[in-house]
Amino acid sequence: MDETIDWLRDRPYYEGQIAAERTLEGREASFADVELDTRVESVLESAGIDALYRHQADAIEAVRGGDDVVLATPTASGKSLAYTVPAFERALESRRTTLYVAPQVALINDQAETLSEWARGLGFASGVTVDRYTGRLSKTEKRRVRERQPTVLLTTPDMLHYGILPHAHRLWDWFFDRLETVVLDEVHEYRGVFGSQIALVTRRLDRVARRFDSDPQYVCCSATIGNPVKHAATVTGRDADSFTLVDRSSAATGPTHWLLWNPPEYEGGGWGSGRRKSSHTEAKRLFVNLLQRGLQTVVFTTSRQVAERYATESADALRERGEHDLASGVGAYQAALRSERRRELETGLREGSIRGLWSTNALELGVDIGGLDAVVLDGYPGTRMAAFQQAGRAGRGTDPALVALVAGEDQLDQYLLAHPDALFEQDPERAIANPENEHILPKHVLAAARENWLHPGDDRYFGERFPDVVADFESAGELDRRTTAEGIRWTYAGDGSPQHEMSLRTAEDREIVLQARGRDDPIATLPFGDALRDAHPGAIYHHQGTSYEVTDLDLRHDVATLQRTYAGHYTQVLHDKEITVDRDREEKPFPTREDVTVRLADVTMHKQITGFERRDRSSGEVLGRETLDLPETSLETTALYYTLPSALTRRLETMGDFAGGIHAAEHAMISLFPFEFLCDRRDVGGLSTPIHPHTDRSTIFIYDGYPGGVGLAENGYEEIGNLASRTLEMLRACGCSDGCPACVQSPHCGNANEPLDKGVAIGLLSALVE
Incomplete structure (x- = not known):
């Protein structure tokens, strides 16, 4: 591995691109004696x-x-x-039965194979059986699973919501009667809207279980997160004091050498222009070189x-x-x-016939692929956790491993390359979910x-708003x-299935179907708001390697019509926004400035898409x-906002374009939100205005991007001082001199990044x- 790293350092075309290096030392394994059932012990030894x-x-x-x-x-x-x-004991x-819940079917299939093999090792007479219950099974296969009455059942949150809880008393009584353990795997994935929905599904699960006099334990498996x-307490509805935390791994690892890699700037752009070559192209060249040097790489x-x-x-480059x-x-x-095909690739990685993969984060979860020699991150994945x-996919036992983070040109990537300690020494981000979301809870x-009659004591599951929600439904x-x-x-009075x-994946009810000409089945569905942004007439929409142009958006029937295209451009919408403050909930002075007030509020954001730009795919130039x-x-959501005193506003106006300055500060603060919290950059939005009618002052808003909010604005309100300090450090x-994609420009700006004033x-x- 050292030879490969030296080779990379010495390549002339890589000169100056290694911005930082770190070696994380390995550790020896630490074991403990545990008394096991002899049959379980024998299976593990096998x-x-x-x-x-x-x-x-x-x-x-x-x-x-x-x-x-x-x-x-x-x-x-x-x-x-x-x-x-x-579970086996x-x-x-x-x-007694165990319910295993994981967010992806691929992970369930992987776990089911391993657990089934172990269960067979216990022998038929043991009574231990493992089955999966997912949406990919036919009705006949699902019925056979129920007839077998497995002791370990693996499912997704979606199938628990749609296919198990609604039929608990009729089809699953045998399971809930004996339910003792609920495993939530990859619990860090249950955040934002999805996590808020799952938190309410687990409360419904607990409610059904207790109707059967079951009170299952929760075992939550997570990546390393800050909270x-x-x-886990938020997602399960249990008291935090009921949990034992195990967060120190005692498994053996080898040293991991990290390279933080910055693609070169565009030639002719001038040093400090901020425009860099694609991380994809740079990652491809690095990937091919590592494969040639014998390193199995993802x-x-x-x-x-x-x-x-x-x-x-990459395969073409290897053939050349x-x-x-x-290449094969x-x-x-x-x-x-x-x-x-996924199983073929996973097996090929384990056995060595697959030497390299390009993967989405689908391979990030706990699917067994063995240990790799190297991992290349094509752009910062958005969180330190990810x-x-x-x-962590790199490393074979105690052998050394290589990880290369090839940065993109945006704010988070460039901030980390300028401040590598923030990646290696900062605490991991916190996961956020909000089961009290007023748009999600009533559903x-x-x-x-529908699953079982309600009674007043069910406020233990649904919180203090439960009586009002029930009264509304009764009316x-x-x-x-x-x-x-x-x-x-209270009993359900409808005929359908709530x-x-x-959908557990969104807080919106209205969806637009994307229908491509020449295809019988839709290629996708989008929430209404996303469809206006991504599937408006003239939009270029990419799906599984194919580019389409939207030719029509029929909002009477909620269908967008697309046709294939080979356009060399992409599209970006332009919009106008305004925010009305419905209710101020809390306020406090800015941590380091008493005359600046920060507030947390219920707000309504009004958005009008006014048009779109066509931009060249390679240069970004407006066509x-x-x-x-x-x-x-x-x-209707939650926002934090702060107002500027008149004296500060007047001083900033002498420095340049004031409206551009507060706009740039808003962009920059939003871009670093994921550095503190597990979220995507599009999960938060913002608005800056020289005068806002609610405050009569210059005001900057940062709002939660989901109906009712999922807790992002509340946490940003608590951490406003740290967020502002880190943003200043990044700028x-x-x-760059005037502002660039690495600091204040946003690819999601509805005003085409105008005006912006970095100074x-x-x-x-x-x-x-x-």
């Missing part, structure tokens, strides 16, 4: 496991002791044994289309170098592949009523109120603009934090 790591033992003992458990250790640290051993002793216990990239395209280009065998061992891995999850209350005729000997009861009328006539949308470190933004933030 699988080559003759000792348990200390963290596995700690988690097993905590589960045996009746605690809820959060196991937050790195990739490939053997988390599955922490729940498998108790409980099934052997008394046929594992608090987040590139993690941003999208399915990128993975497919650059896997093909005469490496035909290597290159593939692309992403969630849209057939399950058979970066280390992906990097789950109605679903719960609307969707719940019937009854008085029984046990007290008041579960099937909502033309068109107007659009689309309906206004509104978003000062950027070498005034620095003046504003320095006045706030210094």
Whole structure:
């Protein structure tokens, strides 16, 4: 490995691109004695496991002791044994059941194969059986699963929501009668809208279980995040004090050498222009070189289309170098592949016939692929958690591993290359979910009523808003109120299925179907707001490697019509926004400036898409603009905002374009939001205005991008001082003069990044934090 790193340093075309290096030392394994059932012990020994790591033992003992458990250790640290051993023991002793929930079917299939093999090793007479229950099974296959009555059932949150809870009393009574353990794997994935929905699904699960006198323990497996216990408590509805945290891995690892890699700037752009060559192209060249040097390598990239395209280009590059065998061992891995193809690639990685992959984050989760020699991150994946999850795929036992982070040109990537300690020494981000979201909660209350009658005590699951939600549904005729000997009861009054009328992946109800000419089945569906942005007439829409142009958007029937195109441009919408403040909830002075007030508020954001730009795919140059006539949308959500005193406003106005300055500061602060919290950059939005009617002052808003909010604005309000300080640090470190994609420009700006004034933004933030 050292020779490869030296070789990379010495290549003339890589000169100056290694911005920073770090070597994270490995560690020796630490084991602990655990008394196991002899049959379980024999099965593990047959699988080559003759000792348990200390963290596995700690988690097993905590589960045996009746605690809820959060196991937050790195990739490939053997988390599955922490729940498998108790699950098998409980099934052997008394046929108690375990429900395993994971966010992806691929992960369920991987776990089911391993657990089924172990269950077979226990023998038929043991009574331990494993089955999966997912949407990919036919009705007949699902019925056969129920008839087999497995003791370990693996499913997705979606199938739990649609296919199990609604039929608990009729089809699954045998399972809930004996339910003792619920495993939530990859619990860090349950954040934002998805996490808020899952938090309410688990409350419905608990409610159904207790109707059967079951009170299951929760075992939550997580990547390394900043708030594992608090987040697990939010998702499960359990008290944080009920959880035992196991977060120190005792598995053996070798040293990992990190290279932080910056693609060169465009020739002719001038040093400090901020425009850099594509991270995809740079990652491809690095990937091909590593394969040629014998390193089995995976590139993690941003999208399915990128993975497919650059896997093909990488194979072509290897063939041009005469490496035909290597080229045949290159593939692309992403969630849209057939399950058979995914299994082929996973097996090929484990066995060595696949030498390199381009992958989306679908391979980031706990699917078993063995250990790699190297991982290349094609752009910072957005969070430190994801970066280390992906990097954790590199490493064979105690052998050294290489991880190269090839930066993109945007703010987060360039900030980390300028401040590498922020990647390696900062605490990981916190996961956020909000089961009290007023747009999501009522739907789950109605679903719960469909599953079993409601009573006043159900506020233990649904919180203080539960009585008001029930009263609203009763008034609307969707719940019937009854008085029984046990007290008041509400029953579902409808004929349909509330579960099937909502999606766990979004907070919006209205969706637009994307229909391509020449195809019978739709290629996708989009939430209404996303469709106005991405599927308006004239939009270029990319799907699984194919480019389409939207020829029509029929909002009467909620259908967008697309046709294939080979356009060399992309499109970006232009919009106008305004925010009305409905209710100020809290306020405080800025942490370092008493005359600046920060508030947390309920707001409504009104958005009008006015047109779009066509931009050259390679240069980003504007090729033309068109107007659009689309309906206004509104978003009721939560925002933090701060106002500037008149004296500060007047001083900033002397420094340059004041409106451009507050606009630039807003962009920059939003860009670093994911540095503190597990979210995507599009999960938060902003608005800056020299005068706002609610405050009568210069005001900057940062709002949660989901109806009702998922907790991002609240957490930003608490951390406003740190957010502003880090943003100022990022702006000062950027070498550009006027503002660039690495500091203040945003690819999502509805005003085409006009106006922006980096100098005034620095003046504003320095006045706030210094």
